[in-house]
Amino acid sequence: MEKMSNIEWILIIITIFLVILLFRYIQLKKQIRNLADQVNELNSGNSQQMLDISLIDKDLERLAGILNQYNIRQRQAVAGVLRNEEYLKESVANISHDLRTPLTVILGHLQLLQKENLESSQAQRVKVIFSKAEKMKELVETFYDLSILEEQQTVPEKEKFNISNMLINLITENAVALEKENILPEINLPDYSIYVYSDKNMVERILQNLLTNAIKYSVGTIKITLMEKENNNIIFTIENPMSDSSEIDCNRLFDRFYTGDKSRHNGSTGLGLAVVKTLVAILGGNIVAKVHANSLIITLEL
Template sequence: MSNIEWILLIITGFFLILLFRYIQLKKQIRNLADQVKELNCGNSEQMLDISLIDKDLERLAGILNQYNIRQRHAIASVLRNEEYLKESVANISHDLRTPLTVILGHLQLLQKENLESSQAQRIKTILGKAEKMKELVETFYDLSILEEQQTVPEKETFNISNLLINLITENAVALEKKNILPEINLPDYSIYVYSDRNMLERILQNLLTNAIKYSAGIIKITLLQKEDSGIIFTIENPIHDNFEIDCNRLFDRFYTGDKSRHDGSTGLGLAVVKGLVEILGGSIAAKIQSNRLSIILEL
């Protein structure tokens, strides 16, 4: 064999070795990329394989593993703090409810006393603020319970027609203050549902409160029985021209269509409604047509 043939053979062998190493390296890079993708998608919690043929590639995999460990520790810390915050909000909200109830009770008793005009006005102002505070506390408590994701509905069969009529009656004072005479459309027969009574009462109360607060006219309330024994509840009210409501965000936390926020709303009431409806396996949606807001609940 001549020298030229030996040189060509050596070059060919060297080329084949480089080609084999290149193919192996590309294969390991693709494998490493797939592992990183699985980690980012949350489909895997395993560390990256660092048994690689290239030392620089092994070093990169090692650095990525260290970064992954730090990220896990950071996420775990955030989750612990989040759980602590949720628990704190629930506990504080729960602890505030009792003293607020006592304060409201004594203020209501004071209103019945023979007070001077200025004193009666001050009691009225304090009572209004205390009632607002109680509403906020109850809303935050509801949200904290929903966040725990452990709320299990206690279902029973009950008359939702009577529940709705009772709620409207209980809100008669609030309706009267805004000169609202609700238009109520109920079937001639009672409608019964199998659901969690307390949750459904909270849902209907929040929807009614929201309508009373933002209505620019008559509130229309409709309750229908579906063929599958479910129900469709609709509450409709005209809205003020200065309200810019995004129906896609209406049930988001802290969203309010009133840009001025003069009403003191936190935008939490409808977020609680959505959370409770989802727990009960129902659906809720909103639409605006001819400057009238309609919220449709199906269970």
């Protein structure tokens, strides 16, 4: 067999080199595509894994390492934003809740002042202050409602408390609003105190929102009933007559921004009953609404 010439050896070496180069190129392209897929999964939120940096090319490994460091910093930044957001929501909820009671007291004293024998200019000033205080209370309650609706991880802090006393206190606090609408509530309570084991602040907010809704839309006596069932569950019912109950869609009553009676421009945000539904679900209760004899009846079970 004839010996291969130098040119033939060179061609073989070049061929082997090209094959190795092609193989490396194919492997490199495959790893780049794999790296791109991993980055895409991270961007789309479908994966939380760090990028694989066991690569054949050192520069590519370095790039993957830099991307991992960037990903870690982004996660830390997002976590920080979420913590601040949760803190802000909690702060808004707590501040709004704490402001509601003093604002109610302010409104009560302003209403008493309006009944005094004031001079015309004084009466006008009190009227303006009363109007602004009412608006402030509405804004505070709206902030609280929004914070509750946006909070996805609210955990109830349960304790035993007297819900009978809570209901009486709420009705007393809302005396200004009731008197303004010329509403005298009909209250039906058992002759003993009812206690529940639940989140006190959440239950208070539920009852307050239901009472506020009834006052806004009632055209007569509001009937409020609290009773205890044999299984230790409590039933709270609030009923208010309406000018036109045909405008109420009970299937949508607890939806966000649903205001029902479109003929009345009362400034309602449509958030109050949505908050009620959210809080009742968190507490594992049940709430339903129905229209009967031109009255809206909402029944809460906890």
